């Protein structure tokens with residue numbers, strides 16, 4: 001199956017070299033969060049616009065390894081236009097593909113095969129499962145998105 005591996009590698013390198021949705025949205029109104037993966041030195045600043053519970057736009061400014069940057073880029077494509085629950089479900093699916101325990105208590109089926117129809121190009125990162133130290137690189141963008149969405153909801157923060 002080296003042909004498939006090569007295809008996945010190409011997807012990852014393409015997103016690393018040409019990150020989608022790079023930059024920052026004006027914040028506010030965009031929600032904003034920063035993520036760091038000290039194990040690898042990956043850093044990410046994520047800004048996201050939410051209207052009526054739908055992720056209408058998001059941008060990422062990141063530095064770090066090819067896995068963290070390509071994963072974040074793939075994520076922006078995957079969640080743009082989705083509702084927050086849909087994005088959460090996709091994150092759970094993605095983490096499950098990488099063998100990461102999903103902490104929010106959602107009860108997913110024990111099906112361990114990645115669902116290609118749901119995950120689309122995100123499946124390209126499946127190979128990361130073989131490199132446990134890189135898994136945090138692959139999930140950094142998702143965790144930062146989760147934080148941005150959770151941080152600044154309708155309830156105003158009190159510093």
Ligand code: ZN
Pocket residue numbers: 037040041042064065066067068134137
């Ligand atoms: Zn990394």
